[in-house]
Amino acid sequence: MNIYNFVFCYFYKFWEKRGNDGRIVGSAHVLFTLIIHFLFLAEIILRTIGINIFPLPNNGQYVSNKMVYFIICIPLWIIIGIHFNKNRTNHLILVYNKTYTNPYRNRLKAITITVLPMVLLILLAVLRQQSIL
Numbered sequence: 001m002n003i004y005n006f007v008f009c010y011f012y013k014f015w016e017k018r019g020n021d022g023r024i025v026g027s028a029h030v031l032f033t034l035i036i037h038f039l040f041l042a043e044i045i046l047r048t049i050g051i052n053i054f055p056l057p058n059n060g061q062y063v064s065n066k067m068v069y070f071i072i073c074i075p076l077w078i079i080i081g082i083h084f085n086k087n088r089t090n091h092l093i094l095v096y097n098k099t100y101t102n103p104y105r106n107r108l109k110a111i112t113i114t115v116l117p118m119v120l121l122i123l124l125a126v127l128r129q130q131s132i133l
Contacts, residue, residue: 001092001095001096001099003033003113004030004033004034005092005096006096006100006109006110006113007026007029007030007033007110007113007114008026008027008029008030008084008089008092009026009092009093009095009096009100010096010100010106010109010110011025011026011029011030011110012025012026012089012093013093013096022089023081023084023086023089024081026084026089027077027080027081027083027084028077029114030080030084031073031076031077031080032114033113033114034076034080035073036114036117036118036121037117038054039054039121040117040118040120040121040124042054043121043124043125043128044124046128047124047128
């Protein structure tokens with residue numbers, strides 16, 4: 001099971017216990033994780049090689065930038081939601097339940113996959129903006 005399937009299954013079960021649709025929220029968490037990992041990789045490439053592989057649009061207005069991101073993210077969310085259809089979700093949940101039985105280890109792994117890259121990304125971006133690195 002790759003890390004994105006793990007993230008989907010972890011958050012699927014997390015939100016399903018609370019009465020939400022696990023597929024939609026799990027897909028959103030996978031999208032968030034993909035974006036964070038991509039931006040973290042882009043920041044590392046920018047710091048090491050000096051090439052900006054993902055230039056963010058800057059239209060001068062915060063609202064128009066949010067609309068560009070919205071236009072990009074919604075189709076990706078739909079594609080990820082289609083990818084995790086009911087059959088695939090049922091199969092992944094069965095594999096997840098057999099493989100990952102320790103809830104504390106699962107929580108630690110989910111935090112390591114989602115939160116740690118986000119914190120490192122923010123740290124690198126702040127250091128780049130302050131020209132410390």
